[in-house]
Amino acid sequence: MRAHPTATTPIIEVRGLTKQFRRPMKEPGLKGAVRHLFRPRFADVNAVEDVNLSILPGESVAYVGPNGAGKSTTVKLLTGILAPTSGTVTVSGLTPFENRIENARNIGVVFGQRSQMWWDIPVIESFRLLGDIYEITEDRFAASFGELNDVLELEPLLKVPARQLSLGQRMRCDLAASLLHRPPILYLDEPTIGLDVSVKARFRQFIRYMHRERGLTVMLTSHDLGDIEELCDRMVMIDKGKIVYDGALNEVTARFGWERALHLTLTEPDPSAVETASRALSMRTGAVATQPEPTHVTVTFDSREDTSGELIRDFAPLLAVTDIRIDEPSAESIIRRLYEGDLRFDPTDSS
Amino acid sequence: MRRNARLYLKLQLIQLRTAVEYRADFWIGILGASLMHGAGLVFVVALFGQINEIAGWSAWEVAILYGLALIPRGLTELFCDGPWTLRMMLNKGEFDRVLVRPVSPALQVVTMLASIHGVGQLTLGTVAFWLGASRSDLDWTWWKAAFFVAIVISSWIMLCAINFLVNLIGFWEPSAQSAIPTAYAMLIDFAKFPLDIYHNAIKVLITVVAPYAFISYFPALVLLDRETAWTWLGLASPLVTIVVVLLTSRLWKIGLNRYQGVGH
Amino acid sequence: MQTAIAYRVTALFQIAITFIWVFILYALWDAAFLESGAIAGYTWDEMRTYILIAYGLNALVGWRVGGQMMGTIRTGEITRELTRPLNYRSTQVATAAGLSVIEGVIGLLLVVILGTLFFDVQPPDSVRAAILFVFAVLVGFLIKALCIFLVSLLCFWTLSSVGLMWAQQSVISILSGTLIPIAMMPDWLRLVAEVLPLRGIVSTPLQIYLGKSQGWDLVGLLALQVGWLAVLWVFSDWAWKAAFNAVEIQGG
Numbered sequence: 001m002r003a004h005p006t007a008t009t010p011i012i013e014v015r016g017l018t019k020q021f022r023r024p025m026k027e028p029g030l031k032g033a034v035r036h037l038f039r040p041r042f043a044d045v046n047a048v049e050d051v052n053l054s055i056l057p058g059e060s061v062a063y064v065g066p067n068g069a070g071k072s073t074t075v076k077l078l079t080g081i082l083a084p085t086s087g088t089v090t091v092s093g094l095t096p097f098e099n100r101i102e103n104a105r106n107i108g109v110v111f112g113q114r115s116q117m118w119w120d121i122p123v124i125e126s127f128r129l130l131g132d133i134y135e136i137t138e139d140r141f142a143a144s145f146g147e148l149n150d151v152l153e154l155e156p157l158l159k160v161p162a163r164q165l166s167l168g169q170r171m172r173c174d175l176a177a178s179l180l181h182r183p184p185i186l187y188l189d190e191p192t193i194g195l196d197v198s199v200k201a202r203f204r205q206f207i208r209y210m211h212r213e214r215g216l217t218v219m220l221t222s223h224d225l226g227d228i229e230e231l232c233d234r235m236v237m238i239d240k241g242k243i244v245y246d247g248a249l250n251e252v253t254a255r256f257g258w259e260r261a262l263h264l265t266l267t268e269p270d271p272s273a274v275e276t277a278s279r280a281l282s283m284r285t286g287a288v289a290t291q292p293e294p295t296h297v298t299v300t301f302d303s304r305e306d307t308s309g310e311l312i313r314d315f316a317p318l319l320a321v322t323d324i325r326i327d328e329p330s331a332e333s334i335i336r337r338l339y340e341g342d343l344r345f346d347p348t349d350s351s
Numbered sequence: 352m353r354r355n356a357r358l359y360l361k362l363q364l365i366q367l368r369t370a371v372e373y374r375a376d377f378w379i380g381i382l383g384a385s386l387m388h389g390a391g392l393v394f395v396v397a398l399f400g401q402i403n404e405i406a407g408w409s410a411w412e413v414a415i416l417y418g419l420a421l422i423p424r425g426l427t428e429l430f431c432d433g434p435w436t437l438r439m440m441l442n443k444g445e446f447d448r449v450l451v452r453p454v455s456p457a458l459q460v461v462t463m464l465a466s467i468h469g470v471g472q473l474t475l476g477t478v479a480f481w482l483g484a485s486r487s488d489l490d491w492t493w494w495k496a497a498f499f500v501a502i503v504i505s506s507w508i509m510l511c512a513i514n515f516l517v518n519l520i521g522f523w524e525p526s527a528q529s530a531i532p533t534a535y536a537m538l539i540d541f542a543k544f545p546l547d548i549y550h551n552a553i554k555v556l557i558t559v560v561a562p563y564a565f566i567s568y569f570p571a572l573v574l575l576d577r578e579t580a581w582t583w584l585g586l587a588s589p590l591v592t593i594v595v596v597l598l599t600s601r602l603w604k605i606g607l608n609r610y611q612g613v614g615h
Numbered sequence: 616m617q618t619a620i621a622y623r624v625t626a627l628f629q630i631a632i633t634f635i636w637v638f639i640l641y642a643l644w645d646a647a648f649l650e651s652g653a654i655a656g657y658t659w660d661e662m663r664t665y666i667l668i669a670y671g672l673n674a675l676v677g678w679r680v681g682g683q684m685m686g687t688i689r690t691g692e693i694t695r696e697l698t699r700p701l702n703y704r705s706t707q708v709a710t711a712a713g714l715s716v717i718e719g720v721i722g723l724l725l726v727v728i729l730g731t732l733f734f735d736v737q738p739p740d741s742v743r744a745a746i747l748f749v750f751a752v753l754v755g756f757l758i759k760a761l762c763i764f765l766v767s768l769l770c771f772w773t774l775s776s777v778g779l780m781w782a783q784q785s786v787i788s789i790l791s792g793t794l795i796p797i798a799m800m801p802d803w804l805r806l807v808a809e810v811l812p813l814r815g816i817v818s819t820p821l822q823i824y825l826g827k828s829q830g831w832d833l834v835g836l837l838a839l840q841v842g843w844l845a846v847l848w849v850f851s852d853w854a855w856k857a858a859f860n861a862v863e864i865q866g867g
Contacts, residue, residue: 021612081450083613097611104453116448120369132361133454135354376774383781390785393804394794398643400801401654406646468778534632541639548642 011185011217012055012078017087019048019073047073049241050087057184060211060218062232062249064335070241071221075189078219079109092184105134108178112190115170116177117162123173124158127180134181141180148176152206168199175206179216186210188220192227204230225335237335257329262299262308264315265323269294273319280314287311355458362462363430370467377467384428385471388421391543392479406547411487412575413544418480419567420543421472423506428469431511433461435532438521446610457515457603489574498573502588506566509592510539512599513561519599522606535561542567565591633674634725640666640794641734655799661825664737667730668824669793669817672752674722676759680711681783684767685776693859704764704852711760740826747837751820754840759816761847762787768858792818812843 025041026032048070055061065071076082077089080096080103089096096103117126131141149155152172162170171191178186188207192200204227210216211231222228228235228249235252237245245252266273274291277299281287286302297319301311308326315321371377395417399410408416437460440446449459484491517532538556542563546554557564565588571577573585608614644666648659657665684707687693696703730736739745766783770776788794789804790813797808797818808814819840822828828836 019612076447079451081447081611083608083611085612100450101453101455104451107451109448109451111444111448114443114445114448118365120372121365125365129361129365132358133452135453376778379773379778379782381778383778383785386785387781390789390794393789397795397800397804398647401799402647402650404650405643530632537632537635540635544639544643548646549638550642553638553642 008056010054011057011092012053012219013088013090014051014053014078015088017048017051017053017074017077017089018046018085019070019077019082020085021045021047046241048077048238051238051241051243053236053243053246055217055219057217058211058215059234060232061220062228062235063219063221063238064228064235065238069238071238072189074238075187075219075221079107079187080104105181106183106185108181108183108186110171110174110178110186110188110191112188112193113167115162115174117165117170117173119163120161122159122161123154123165126162126173127177130177130180136181140182144180144182145176148179151209152176152202167194168196171195171199171203172206175203179210182214184215185217185219188218188222190222191220192222192224200224200226203227207231228335252334253329256334258302258304259329260301260303260308261327262301262311263325263327264297264299264319264321265325266295266297267320267322270319273297276318277315280318281311284311284314355455358454359458359462362458363465366433366462366465367429367467370465380466380468381471384466384468385475388472388475391540392417392475406545408545408547409487411483412571414479414483415487415489415571415574416483416545416567417543418476418478418483419502419506419570420539420563421476421479422503423510423566424539425469425471425473425476426503426507427510427514428466428472430465430469431461431514432466432469433463434514434518436460436463437518438525438532441521441525441610450611456607460515461511484574487575490576495574498570502566502570502585505589505592506570509562509566509595512592512596515603516595516599519602519606522609539563539566562591562595634670636794637666637670655796656827657796657798660735660737663734664730664825665796665821667726667734667736668821669791671723671726672755672817672820673788673791673793674726675715675719675752675756676711676763677714677718677722678780679718680714680760681763681767681780682776683710683714684764685770685779688767688770689774689776697859702852704761704848704855707764707767708757708760711763712756715756737825739824744823744826747833748820748824751815751823751837751840754837754844755816755820758812758840758844758847759787759791761844761851762813762816764851765847765854768855771858771861787813787816790814791816792821796821812840812847815840815843 021044022042023045024036025043026036051070051074063071063074073082077084078091078096080100083097091103092106094103094106116130117123118129127145130136131145136144149158152175154172154176157165157169157173162173165173186207192203195203207216207218208231211218218231220227220232233249235245235247235249236243245255247255264277270276271291271294274289274297277289277297281289281299284301284306286305287299288301289297289299291297299311301308312324370380395410395413398405399413403409405413437446440449440460440463446456449456452459483489489495513536517535520529520531538561541549541553541557546557546564546568549557554564557568565584569581569585570588571585572579572582641663644659644662647654648662652658654662687696687707693703696706699706739748763783766779769779773779790808790811792808792814793816797805797814800808808818819836822836823833
């Protein structure tokens with residue numbers, strides 16, 4: 001699933017991008033509302049701060065972060081919906097906000113749960129309208145729609161108005177609609193919310209297909225870590241408006257996966273085992289023992305400081321253990337910790 | 352420009368077709384709106400059953416006013432009612448989709464809705480005008496016929512612009528609760544009757560704040576050859592339309608800039 | 616609390632919207648009465664009073680009542696209402712009453728204030744007239760609520776509640792005597808208006824208020840009003856049950 005960039009010039013280039021919003025500072029309740037009416041106070045909030053990003057054609061990038069971190073703001077800045085406060089954004093050589101219409105011709109966007117189909121007309125007519133809107137010639141339309149129709153199996157849906165489709169069916173139509181004009185870039189904003197497992201699988205299959213066959217550049221924001229792991233080879237993490245990580249997905253585990261857990265199963269129930277373990281670990285900072293059950297002790301530790309071998313040697317003489325299990329870190333757990341605000345960064349680590 | 356016109360026609364026709372397809376709703380919508388304006392006409396008929404004229408205007412002359420007000424209103428509802436969906440779009444976050452398409456956002460907003468019940472207004476207005484014109488002492492000349500057509504078109508454009516104008520409030524206050532746009536739009540009812548009867552405050556309201564008088568009253572003065580100090584304003588109606596369009600276009604840009612966070 | 620205020624402001628605006636026609640009517644009748652002192656037995660004083668109070672009476676049952684009734688059917692919420700051991704028609708009327716107290720009273724107060732300050736509204740013809748007026752208003756309120764209820768039942772078959780609202784509002788505004796007193800209607804319309812229950816909403820109370828109806832005539836008016844209320848009360852109960860059985864619930 002590695003991208004094979006056919007060029008070395010980035011198709012998306014972002015330098016020093018900052019977006020500031022003025023948030024009204026209103027106290028709750030009636031008093032606050034009245035006070036705000038007469039003496040409004042605002043706070044300037046940086047939704048996105050000094051972001052640098054370079055995406056080569058054909059790359060598939062996951063854009064990840066907790067709610068309010070600045071993900072949607074970034075996507076809106078890239079698609080020309082919002083104007084930057086400072087910094088530059090260049091997409092296919094254009095500034096999205098200044099050249100909104102031209103830029104729109106080069107991009108496809110899928111907003112999760114917000115369909116772009118016209119509600120009351122048969123789906124095929126929505127596609128025809130889009131053909132008009134994007135000024136797609138007859139033969140290009142035939143080729144493009146033909147392929148999308150095939151791959152996404154839209155034939156049975158074509159005569160049905162979008163109103164009557166299920167969420168999954170609408171998503172297939174939206175995917176086709178976003179790529180009808182064969183844009184080189186596709187933005188996916190929380191595309192799989194509310195979709196069931198089988199639809200998600202088809203969705204991922206389709207994106208992988210387009211990515212592979214057409215060299216589509218993909219930028220995905222999603223809370224679904226399965227989406228990210230299957231579709232992207234690069235991950236950018238954003239937190240509180242700043243980029244905190246930008247690199248290959250499989251290096252995330254190397255960088256942040258230092259937290260490990262050791263699970264010990266005891267030969268017989270021993271309520272005091274956790275105290276014994278804690279005493280044994282007292283010389284090791286960062287290692288914490290818990291006892292979720294009388295026969296089970298869990299030790300979480302920092303693998304940069306201690307190895308599992310060292311810890312096992314610490315316990316061996318003191319606890320009667322029948323089984324040991326070591327948890328491997330996964331990108332999923334790491335990202336979850338990022339969302340929970342639990343991820344610690346070294347400032348020197350950020351790329 | 353031509354591409355925009357073609358796109359507009361395509362999108363608007365789809366909306367109209369959709370509206371017609373909801374059969375029961377189609378007829379009820381037409382019935383409801385027709386009854387609303389029809390009630391006013393019934394009132395006028397009853398009123399003039401009791402008296403001969405109001406402030407020097409006969410029943411037929413009032414019918415002319417009614418017609419001049421309803422015809423462009425019907426046209427606007429059929430072809431330019433989309434702006435009424437703006438607030439809901441902003442509320443639901445569907446406006447982003449508009450900005451991500453290679454088409455002018457204004458055009459997309461306009462074609463979001465076709466109020467098919469405008470047919471009722473159009474018919475009612477045409478009938479009212481026709482009756483009024485034929486039964487009053489309106490002397491038709493070629494010039495007046497051209498004037499009539501020009502006024503209908505100018506009024507239509509003004510009402511379309513006003514539709515946009517009043518709904519722009521959505522960029523500042525997207526919660527769809529405010530009834531200000533509807534209130535402003537309903538002021539047109541004042542223009543169905545001769546301005547002479549109103550208190551000065553209302554006269555000013557309908558001329559300056561909500562210039563509906565330029566749709567019906569002043570043009571009627573011209574058509575009926577009434578020589579008053581204000582008759583020339585009937586000829587100025589298209590100018591007022593231009594002013595309203597310019598104002599709307601400016602505010603639209605300001606609202607759009609605000610949405611897109613320009614200047615922050 | 617803030618949403619409550621927002622709601623109030625909206626309610627105020629919606630009242631202001633319908634008030635537009637009060638201004639129009641006032642201006643029209645003002646001009647009309649310049650020509651003659653009395654029209655169809657009404658003087659300018661009486662007409663002014665008529666316009667304003669008619670408006671106030673209509674405001675008692677406003678937009679929200681109809682919208683709420685139709686909404687219950689449209690969203691399928693009616694099924695939940697039906698699980699309660701209460702009569703659906705009665706609960707809807709009770710809800711209307713509740714909404715009226717909140718919103719309709721605002722309209723009424725507006726009428727009173729504006730009436731005394733600007734419109735120079737006349738007081739009731741006599742104390743007895745005033746008392747009977749209040750009674751007639753209450754009966755009229757129920758009649759309007761039931762009529763709107765019956766119209767709302769059409770929501771079982773159509774999605775267009777706005778169209779229904781417009782239709783119902785305009786028919787009521789004519790046939791209740793709000794836009795023009797029944798006495799002034801052309802014969803064909805007057806016959807219809809005198810027969811239908813809608814006159815009980817505005818016309819009957821106002822006849823009493825202005826003292827235009829006395830003695831047996833008055834008794835007859837009230838009897839007709841109450842009689843219609845009884846008919847509507849029973850009919851509406853039958854109607855909603857029939858509608859419910861005939862049709863699948865929307866929004867399920």
